[in-house]
Amino acid sequence: MIRSYFTTALRSITKNKGFSFLNVTGLALGISCALLILLWVQDELSIDQFHANGKQLFQVYERNHYDGKVDGGYLTQGLLAQELKKNIPEVEYASGMEYVAPPGTSSTFEAGDHINKATGFFVGEDFLHMFSYPLLQGSKETALSAPNSIAISRKMAQNFFGGVENALGKTIRFENKEDLQVTAVFENLPVHSSQQFDFLRSWVDFVHQNPWVNHWGNTSPATFVQLRADADPRQVEAKLTGFLYNYMDRDESFHTELALQRYTEKYLHSTFRNGYIDGGRIEYVRLFSWVAAFILLIACINFMNLATARSVKRAKEVGLRKTIGASRSSLIRQFYLEAFLLAACALVIGLVLTWSFLPVFNQFTGKTLSLPLLTAKFWWYVSVLLTAVGLVAGSYPALFLSSMKPIHILRNHFQLGSVITLRKGLVVFQFTLSILLILGMAVIYRQLDYIQTSHIGYDRHNLVYIPIAGDLTKNYQAFKLQAESRPEILSVSKMRNSPTLIAHHTNSINWRGKDPNQMVSFADAVVGYDFVETMQLQMKEGRDFSRDFGADSAAYLLNETAAARMGFQSAVGQTVDWGNRPGTIIGVIRDFHFDSFHQAIEPLIVRLDEHWSWGTILVRTKAGSTREAIATLERLCKTLNPKFPFTYQFSDLEFSNLYKSEEVVGKLSYCFALLAIIISCLGLFGLAAFTAEQRTKEIGIRKVLGASVAGIVSLLSGDFIKLVLWAIVIACPIAWWAMDNWLTDFAYRISVEWWMFAGAG
Numbered sequence: 001m002i003r004s005y006f007t008t009a010l011r012s013i014t015k016n017k018g019f020s021f022l023n024v025t026g027l028a029l030g031i032s033c034a035l036l037i038l039l040w041v042q043d044e045l046s047i048d049q050f051h052a053n054g055k056q057l058f059q060v061y062e063r064n065h066y067d068g069k070v071d072g073g074y075l076t077q078g079l080l081a082q083e084l085k086k087n088i089p090e091v092e093y094a095s096g097m098e099y100v101a102p103p104g105t106s107s108t109f110e111a112g113d114h115i116n117k118a119t120g121f122f123v124g125e126d127f128l129h130m131f132s133y134p135l136l137q138g139s140k141e142t143a144l145s146a147p148n149s150i151a152i153s154r155k156m157a158q159n160f161f162g163g164v165e166n167a168l169g170k171t172i173r174f175e176n177k178e179d180l181q182v183t184a185v186f187e188n189l190p191v192h193s194s195q196q197f198d199f200l201r202s203w204v205d206f207v208h209q210n211p212w213v214n215h216w217g218n219t220s221p222a223t224f225v226q227l228r229a230d231a232d233p234r235q236v237e238a239k240l241t242g243f244l245y246n247y248m249d250r251d252e253s254f255h256t257e258l259a260l261q262r263y264t265e266k267y268l269h270s271t272f273r274n275g276y277i278d279g280g281r282i283e284y285v286r287l288f289s290w291v292a293a294f295i296l297l298i299a300c301i302n303f304m305n306l307a308t309a310r311s312v313k314r315a316k317e318v319g320l321r322k323t324i325g326a327s328r329s330s331l332i333r334q335f336y337l338e339a340f341l342l343a344a345c346a347l348v349i350g351l352v353l354t355w356s357f358l359p360v361f362n363q364f365t366g367k368t369l370s371l372p373l374l375t376a377k378f379w380w381y382v383s384v385l386l387t388a389v390g391l392v393a394g395s396y397p398a399l400f401l402s403s404m405k406p407i408h409i410l411r412n413h414f415q416l417g418s419v420i421t422l423r424k425g426l427v428v429f430q431f432t433l434s435i436l437l438i439l440g441m442a443v444i445y446r447q448l449d450y451i452q453t454s455h456i457g458y459d460r461h462n463l464v465y466i467p468i469a470g471d472l473t474k475n476y477q478a479f480k481l482q483a484e485s486r487p488e489i490l491s492v493s494k495m496r497n498s499p500t501l502i503a504h505h506t507n508s509i510n511w512r513g514k515d516p517n518q519m520v521s522f523a524d525a526v527v528g529y530d531f532v533e534t535m536q537l538q539m540k541e542g543r544d545f546s547r548d549f550g551a552d553s554a555a556y557l558l559n560e561t562a563a564a565r566m567g568f569q570s571a572v573g574q575t576v577d578w579g580n581r582p583g584t585i586i587g588v589i590r591d592f593h594f595d596s597f598h599q600a601i602e603p604l605i606v607r608l609d610e611h612w613s614w615g616t617i618l619v620r621t622k623a624g625s626t627r628e629a630i631a632t633l634e635r636l637c638k639t640l641n642p643k644f645p646f647t648y649q650f651s652d653l654e655f656s657n658l659y660k661s662e663e664v665v666g667k668l669s670y671c672f673a674l675l676a677i678i679i680s681c682l683g684l685f686g687l688a689a690f691t692a693e694q695r696t697k698e699i700g701i702r703k704v705l706g707a708s709v710a711g712i713v714s715l716l717s718g719d720f721i722k723l724v725l726w727a728i729v730i731a732c733p734i735a736w737w738a739m740d741n742w743l744t745d746f747a748y749r750i751s752v753e754w755w756m757f758a759g760a761g
Contacts, residue, residue: 023303024346026682027389030299031350033675036361037292038381039354039369044285046192047267051132053226056092057263058233060084060223060240063275065255066507066519072272076223076258078206078213081124083247084223088239090231095124096203098221102497102615104654105467108644109199110173111160117645118156120199122206122221128184130226131195137168138184144202150174151184151200176470176643191368194267216248217508224263233260254507254519271745279745284665291672294433296385298676300392301430302683303339339394340386347386364667366660424723427684431727432734434673434680438760439735441673443752444666447743450750451659457592458499459536462626463651465498466617466633473613475640476528486632488625494528496615499535500654502594502604509605510577511566520565523594524578525606526615532557532589534620542572542587545608552608554583560591562603578605593748596658600747684720732757 051057060080064071081094099121101107106117128140128151135143136154143151150172152160157167167182174180180201189196212218227236240258261269261277268282355371362369372378466472472479480492497503502523509522531537532544540560545552556576563571563585571585591601621629630648637646656663699712736752743749 020342022682022685023342024349026299026302026679027343027346028349028353029675029679030296031347031385031389032353032357033295033672034292034385035350035354035371035382036357037288037672039371040361040365040367041285041289041292043192043367043369044268044281048192048194048264050190050192051264053130053132054264055262056227056229056231057130058225058227058260059263059266060225061259061261061277062219063257063259064521065257065275066253066521070275071521072275072277074222075219076221077216077219077244078210078221079216079247080221080223080258081126081225084225084240084243085126087246088236088243090227090236091225092228093126093130093226095127095130095224096122096206096221097124097127097224098122098206100199100201101467101469103501103503104498104649104657105469105616106647107199108175108469109156109160110176110643111170114160115643115645116159117647118152118198120197120201122201122203124203126226127200127224128186130224133189134187136164136185136187140184143184144200145204146183147202147204147208148178148180149183149202150180151186152182153186153198154188156198157182157185216244220503225260233262236260251519253517281661283742284661287665288668288672291437291669294437295672295676295679296389297392298430298433298679298683300389301426302679303342304392304395305426305430305683336390336394340390343386343390346389347382351382364671365664424719427720427723428726428730430680430683431724432731434676435727435731435760436735436738437669437673437676439731439756440739441666441669442756442760443735443739443743443750444662444669446750446756447746448659448662448666450748451597451662452656454597454748456655457537457590460499460651460655462621462623463535464619464621464629464633465649465651465654466619466637467647468494468613468615468617469641470644471641472617472637472644476617477610479617479636479640480528482636483619483633486629488622488629488632490620490622491530491534492620493531493534493618494610494612494615495531495618496526496612498616498654499592499594499618499651500658505602506578506605508579511568511574513567520603522562522603522605525594525604526609526612527606528608528610528612531606531618532587534618535592536620537592538590540588540590541570542585544587549586551584552586554581555586555608556583557587557589557606558585559589559601559604561601562605563588565603576605578607581607583607597746597748728757728760731760735760 048054059074060076061072061074062076064073076096078096078098081096085091085094101119106119108115108117123144125141125143125145128135128143135151137157138151143149152167152172154164157164160172161167161170161182164185167185170182171179172182186200206221207213213221227233237258237260240260243258244256268280268285269277270280271278273279351371358369358371468476476494483489483492502525504524505521506524507519507521509520514520527545529545529547532539540563542557545555545557549555556578558566558571566574566576568574568585571588574585576583576585589604589606593601594604595602619629619633633648634646637644702712702715735757739752743752
């Protein structure tokens, strides 16, 4: 019996080669897309899930109420971890975490003849107890407990000491100013860790080097806690809410609450709205999960559409088989077997396509995905996928055709109205999904183009960042003088952090007329001379810092938002107190973006400190002379800072890094929307071809009577155009709602315009 089913199924498939080809091609593309997205989604969901204590690991975050709004963020107080462990019994371990070098930069190490750069963090001594980073050498209890101790990765041990076994107890030079002792070696971090670092330094050193940590009003580090296995996180969070006010006075104008987020959830849920965690990368995981389902459904609908189109021919087959005694159940098994054979062929081709597309897909997403062909879990997913495709794609012929009465079929008394209605409904549904994908791609592309082409307040092209490290701290003036003497370099300045990462904030700004009960948060920057010129900022009023004015060391620049927030019609000449530093406003800079377009421009205050010891050197190069400028900068750095490798970053590249997730989504949306169109058109082509075949005699008669080719094409395509128009009508309001909702994450955004809908249609 089974053999008969297979023989009949294969005969039907080979007899209708065009039908089979279109079905297999559409299903293969759909399955390949679904598999690629499934691999990406599974990888995203696996980030940080390897920690043995994941259920007890939490990150502390702050919720700040001030100036009529509520903000949330992960920056906390430097002493918080030790006080939480000391005063809350449910906290088993606690650790602070802070960058050793500013984000986006690295630190220079030297051991013997080896000099190299690495990235790392200051962490507490409990850190290695909390997170599952296996130690290859050393002890968790002592690895980070002493001053001047450092734990390094296997990679660092091999680079500097030739191997893991040679590193323990050795001395390594940090930034050519400190000698650190290697107290532990840990395994290289897995790719599924959201934290990526090469070394860990003792928290004791961080506190010693940063005395501001001892003031509870200052924030910067992250704080992690591990609760006891029997602890209730909700009860612990209730204790945390007002915890800070055990150490600082309450201020009605600025109220801070502490809260907990499970660490294993942070990677996917890291966006704050009104002080609460709401969204993040999880939105893209959900989005592409729906995209995978849509594309697979579109491919299955192709199968069903072509099956309904062929229903007349298959109906006669059903009638004859029922007449000679075939039962409905045997027909259902027959039709489902055909669907599963086609789905199995499509699955094999889909796996080959997935394997072929993976290198390009990995380039798009920045991942290292591979087909886990040797894992049972993968084949379980594939089996579920095959079953779902077979059941959905074969449902119409199996359930509908098998129910027909033989006498009605053989006398041609069966009604095709329901068949045609179903087919039209499926076409409309299919193209509705396709148009949704096209519109989503168009809006994402337009928003990314808007970000990349908008003037952000300064010229990010021909602007180079060089981290201040080693001897560049004391040789900055010589570097600036020699660099500016070269024709390929227009100007040089310096800045704490970088123009796209002004992470420091202060609420200790006071001015004449300020409401004493009001607390306003300002982004604050420390810069060198020629900052405005180098950045090519625009002055609204006043001037930049200048050596011609000795009092500029006690002067300030504001941006437009800060001047407006202070209520100044003309800010120049007004006096501002920054903590214990009174000064005069000498200029107002036109607003520029120093964060992503997700965030509204904040009030900014800028002060001068030509001797600031760390941060970024800003170099404005002559257009068209980038290669010569980089060669000059490298030569100067090797001369003035010989112990440190020359590193640099282009401003436009750093700006683009703010939108990595959106760029990935944009590229994937474009590819998947294109594939959805191809799959839909394959099905539409099959329907059109079948319709033309069914109406061959009619076409011949019309041509004999004088009908033109254009008239025949118009006749055949008219019905399909109507269906596409219905799909546009249905898809447009859904797409508008979905994309307008996505755009709400951007403070600066495009409008969803009518021509996008027209173009998609």
